[in-house]
Amino acid sequence: MDIAERETRSAQARAIVPDLERRGVSLVATTFVDNAGIARMKSVPIRRLPHLAAWGAGFSPSFDYFRFDDWLAAPATGEGPVGDLRILPDLHRVVPLVAQPGWAWTPGDRLDQGGEPHPGCSRAALRRAVDALAAGQLEVRAAIELEWVIGRDSDDLVPGVTGPAYGLARLAGASDYAREVVDALLAQKVEVEQFHPEYAAGQFELSVAAESPVDAADTSVLVRATIRAVGLRHGFRTSFSPKVAADGVGNGGHVHLSLWREDRNLMSGGAPGGGSEAGTSMAAEGARFTAGILNRLPALLTLGAPSVASYLRLIPSHWAGAYACWGPENREAALRTIAGSTGSGDWSANLEVKCVDLTANPYLLLAGLLAAGSAGLADGAVLPPPVVVDPAALPPEELEHRGIRRLPASLGESVQAFAVDEVLRTALGPSLADAVVAVRSSEIERFAGATPAEIAAATRWVH
Numbered sequence: 001m002d003i004a005e006r007e008t009r010s011a012q013a014r015a016i017v018p019d020l021e022r023r024g025v026s027l028v029a030t031t032f033v034d035n036a037g038i039a040r041m042k043s044v045p046i047r048r049l050p051h052l053a054a055w056g057a058g059f060s061p062s063f064d065y066f067r068f069d070d071w072l073a074a075p076a077t078g079e080g081p082v083g084d085l086r087i088l089p090d091l092h093r094v095v096p097l098v099a100q101p102g103w104a105w106t107p108g109d110r111l112d113q114g115g116e117p118h119p120g121c122s123r124a125a126l127r128r129a130v131d132a133l134a135a136g137q138l139e140v141r142a143a144i145e146l147e148w149v150i151g152r153d154s155d156d157l158v159p160g161v162t163g164p165a166y167g168l169a170r171l172a173g174a175s176d177y178a179r180e181v182v183d184a185l186l187a188q189k190v191e192v193e194q195f196h197p198e199y200a201a202g203q204f205e206l207s208v209a210a211e212s213p214v215d216a217a218d219t220s221v222l223v224r225a226t227i228r229a230v231g232l233r234h235g236f237r238t239s240f241s242p243k244v245a246a247d248g249v250g251n252g253g254h255v256h257l258s259l260w261r262e263d264r265n266l267m268s269g270g271a272p273g274g275g276s277e278a279g280t281s282m283a284a285e286g287a288r289f290t291a292g293i294l295n296r297l298p299a300l301l302t303l304g305a306p307s308v309a310s311y312l313r314l315i316p317s318h319w320a321g322a323y324a325c326w327g328p329e330n331r332e333a334a335l336r337t338i339a340g341s342t343g344s345g346d347w348s349a350n351l352e353v354k355c356v357d358l359t360a361n362p363y364l365l366l367a368g369l370l371a372a373g374s375a376g377l378a379d380g381a382v383l384p385p386p387v388v389v390d391p392a393a394l395p396p397e398e399l400e401h402r403g404i405r406r407l408p409a410s411l412g413e414s415v416q417a418f419a420v421d422e423v424l425r426t427a428l429g430p431s432l433a434d435a436v437v438a439v440r441s442s443e444i445e446r447f448a449g450a451t452p453a454e455i456a457a458a459t460r461w462v463h
Helices: 003-022 046-055 061-065 122-134 168-172 175-187 213-233 284-295 297-304 362-379 396-402 411-419 422-428 430-446 452-459
Strands: 027-033 039-045 057-059 085-089 103-111 139-144 146-151 192-197 203-208 237-239 255-261 323-328 333-338 350-353
Touching: 003 046, 027 046, 027 085, 027 122, 027 213, 027 362, 039 046, 039 057, 039 213, 046 085, 061 430, 103 122, 103 213, 122 139, 122 213, 122 362, 122 422, 139 203, 139 213, 139 362, 146 213, 168 175, 175 192, 175 203, 175 213, 203 213, 213 237, 213 362, 255 284, 255 362, 284 297, 284 323, 284 333, 284 350, 284 362, 297 362, 297 411, 297 422, 297 430, 362 422, 411 422, 411 430, 422 430
Parallel strands: 027 103, 323 333
Antiparallel strands: 027 039, 057 085, 085 103, 139 255, 146 203, 146 237, 192 203, 255 350, 333 350
């Protein structure tokens, strides 16, 4: 980034400051998400936004090694405290925060002091994955579902609202809260598609519209911050943890993906009775993209189910997708294909990745999914036949015959798969990939010998 580009960025920021001031904004926070899935931020007074846009704010590279509990899993080289980075706001998305009056938010990119992308920046890694597909005239549209639990102001879990799963009675106890969540998101230009009470006590789910992958990851950060802020105004604590209580149902963070070539949705359009690939209703490229993800699910869990608590959720017959298989509308398959209602498939068909959760850094997760799907396209990967029942109901000999395997049952198993997966490591780059492994290994060590209840308690209110 040269001086001319910095001056352009400063001018762009100066142009939007007056409108932000008219809307009551006093401070602007810019964020990145670390490898433990925590959004970290720096902020400036609104009048300093042009300087922030041009020159950024300092951030130590040691944050690449921060654990969920702020422990620094420093590299063995001792380089953790040395050096500096700059976080620069993305001026295309500066959002006044409805539930935090006087504040605006913008996603940030981390650059070195010379203005080049930091090798450990996950947003840059996702952008590279998007660009790689675009080089082949392909586009991915993505959205991340959010599930969360509201609790009373206590370290223990005291559900903030009661009532049946998916029940109208539960909404009656939190109708003002729910309305304010949705209203705030709509005012922040987030396209909310639906909202409802979920299965567990005090649990809700919200879906948003599909966007470009970078925008989808940004939206996920914004939506979580908004839900948390609205909850605090109502006296609720918010948990996005995959296992809020050891004996309860956890929160997922399902990813929806569709692959497009120009205006054609490649997750649809297969020929009747089998499609372009045997046993699918997807176009050939959509099927190969899906097969690429399926083939790398064990390693992808290091990015998408990245906490020890993730594996308390990832168990059979809990709609968590604990088996490495795919199936049309199968909520027990790790990959669920959604064709949409008759007549809507051309625009609504998509792939749902069910085995992931919201402890994930959304940029890392989407970068990994796109890299795996791209590898499937390049390799001509072939989908196996779909699974149309709960795979846990199949006898072991049939699972073995069909090559249907349980996904890793621990974070350690997934890290082992990720450590030798050259496609994913190459997509992230060695610096980022090594930092991910260091943070995961540190969390494994942190919880060695811990009980499920201890793990759930330690991670309950962090994400």
